[in-house]
Amino acid sequence: xxxxxxxxxxxxxxxxxxxxxxxxxxxxxxxxxxxxxxxxxxxxxxxxxxxxxxxxxxxxxxxxxxxxxxxxxxxxxxxxxxxxxx
Numbered sequence: 142x143x144x145x146x147x148x149x150x151x152x153x154x155x156x157x158x159x160x161x162x163x164x165x166x167x168x169x170x171x172x173x174x175x176x177x178x179x180x181x182x183x184x185x186x187x188x189x190x191x192x193x194x195x196x197x198x199x200x201x202x203x204x205x206x207x208x209x210x211x212x213x214x215x216x217x218x219x220x221x222x223x224x225x226x227x
Contacts, residue, residue: 161187164195173202 146154159166161183168179179202183195 161192164192164199167196168199168202171199171202172204173199174205175202 164183165176165180168176173179179195179198182191182198186192186195
């Protein structure tokens with residue numbers, strides 16, 4: 142099947158695959174709370190309307206609040222626990 146594909150065709154195939162999983166990548170990078178839900182919807186709607194639903198979910202779902210600190214709070218070297226600076 143792929144034995145006759147030229148380099149440009151392979152590049153186009155890689156670009157299409159990257160585009161199809163883009164909602165999952167966005168959700169992962171944003172650290173959304175229910176990443177698994179975005180992945181399931183993305184896989185279910187890989188070529189249809191559900192792909193747009195997964196993209197919307199990835200961009201609007203709530204992120205994990207434990208990873209987000211207020212600007213006046215310093216975190217330890219791992220970025221996990223607040224450091225008492227007083």
